[in-house]
Amino acid sequence: MHAILEKRLIAPNEYDMWVEAPKVASHARPGQFVVVRPTSKGERIPLTIADYDLKRGSIRFIFQAVGKTTHQMARFEVGDSLSDVLGPLGRPSEIKKWGTVMLVGGGVGIAALFPILRELKRVGNYTITVLGGRSSELVIMKDECRRYSDKLIITTDDGSEGIKGVVTEGMRVASEGRKIDQAWAIGPTIMMKFASLAAKEMGIPIWVSLNPIMVDGTGMCGGCRVEVGGEVRFACVDGPEFDGWAVNWDVLMRRLQQYKEEEKLSLEQYMAEVESVV
């Protein structure tokens, strides 16, 4: 059992949580994730490790309440426990001195981007961060990211902060007058797709962190398969980061739809249950 040590609402429907998981904390590296099962009848869902605290033996994740499992986790309070936390899983990000790096984050993806940014800065890269969201309040972790960024650009769809537009606008601004050696993009699939297309146009190699539906997270089920460079790869063990130029985005987006009806039923039933209790 993994006790919840802190919990905060940081944006509409987005939660920031610190959870006791000493084994994970002492082995976690940027780019890795955990598989969480909140209750004994629950589903196993992957969440990126947004931070880790060796002293406390705890890890942090930031998640968006989208379906039953994440809504249920949103109702957990400090002192409650998650049934299972397995990790760290996946290959760590390639942290080294690239020169100038550009980190593009959108929505809760910013949480996954943050530890990568921090490590890249620590090893001496010049860091340009582009954060995007529909509106200002949805762009999370601005201050934390600013601390490790040589340049921080914010884009919002509605223009409530920074550049009005999507992250690719920010990417263009960021690359003006500077050669970028490596980029990362983490966020909604559609954002990563367009960020990859833009990066390819600009000739910038880009890592993306793919989020297919997973079950075990250990390479055992094959459910997380994605197509990269025409080959089938397992995101949980071969990824989650892949070369954004080579990802078949249509396959990924289609496979994310597989359980749409079931997910809807599950959420409706859960909401009816919790509302009848209230």
Add this chain to the structure above:
Amino acid sequence: MSPKVRQKKVPIAEQKPEERIRNFNEVCLGYTMEEAIEEGMRCLQCKNAPCVAGCPVTIDIPGFIKALREGNIDESWKILSSATNLPAVCGRVCPQETQCEGVCTLGRGKDFEPVAIGKLERFVADWKAGSGVQSAPVVHRGEPKGKVAIVGSGPAGLTAAGDLAKMGYRVKIYEALHEPGGVLMYGIPEFRLPKAIVRREIENIKLLGVEVEVDTAVGRSITVEELRGEYDAIFIGTGAGTPRFIGIPGTTLNGVYSASEFLTRVNLMHAYRFPEYDTPIKKLKNVVVVGGGNVAMDAARSALRLGAEHVTVAYRRTQAEMPARVEEYHHAVEEGIEFCWLTNPVEYVGDERGWVKAVNCIRMELGEPDESGRRRPIPVPGSEFLLEADGAIEAIGQGSNKVLLDAFPELKLNKHGYIVADPETGATSVEGVFAGGDIVTGAATVILAMGAGKNAAKAIDEYISTKRLKAASR
């Protein structure tokens, strides 16, 4: 042969096919005490007992049957459990027809069936559990002889752990998933091996003092170096859990599953009880399962129970070559599963939404025998035909699980990616590290994995004891 010996096995109660295709309850209901004793009477108590030689963990078969038919079931259970830590599992899933029962003297007689050894084993184990008299476990007291880490809680790991605990070692099993049991838990379905039974046998192993730490992927949640620092020896039983895909066009279409994903959702995650349990599984109408082993049978019969109208198994050879247990094949036929022999898929055809709508197959014919001794299937040019399907499940075999291997580069692997280990002892290329089960042999059977765990336990005991002797004489 004594004229009094009945020719056929005492029939065993089973759920009727038309009922059982709508539930996940166990198909075979087991013998009553009277039936078990009657069946036990058929055993000839052979002096040479070929059945024992046919059993990979050499259970004293005539011995346990003798005690059973004398009504001394406690004794019978003791005989069983001195050789196997998982008798209720073995009694249910071992391929008896090719092992003990396959060589049973009685079965050699014209028109005679062999003794139903598996069903008797299962009876004794279940009776023991149902009797509520848990015999006091043989917990080793005093200083432990050493500390051993076991990686993976499948039948290989559980057996090695149980045996080492009995010998007086402090044993801890590390398991990546949230429930121990390996394939017994995530692969083999409830209707063939109820999960309560697996849990019960694991509880018995814990009673011996074995600790189990779940949610721990060795190589990631804890490193191999950390384990080697803390333990005197390590046993690796991580199984062959990585699904293989044929690699034909359309593999990433929605509705195309590996059997591992399909069965893991159903078994480990209880998707057949969705939405009571949160993990969903697609309700499919027409399902094509590719393969001919136990995994294919389990996937096909699970799909049927989830409500499919048509389930077809496509196998590239013929019934004679299929590796599935005969009993499961018969059960599948009774349940209305259709079989398409000499058939191999060449492409999954998708609809405009990206869901599979048909499987394009090709007819095969059998050519010359290959290295496995079985005749090689060869495609018949121009014989393609479509099988309508909204779901396709590939059950064509598994590869080694890489999570640990990637983190342990010193370990020598063979050309298929499995660990190289001494077949007698399980010793690997790294001192103090032993391995067994599917991660050494490739996908095999529960009992072979248990045999490997048993041998490794002996070898580990020897290894640690000699190391200690050497240290003492220094």
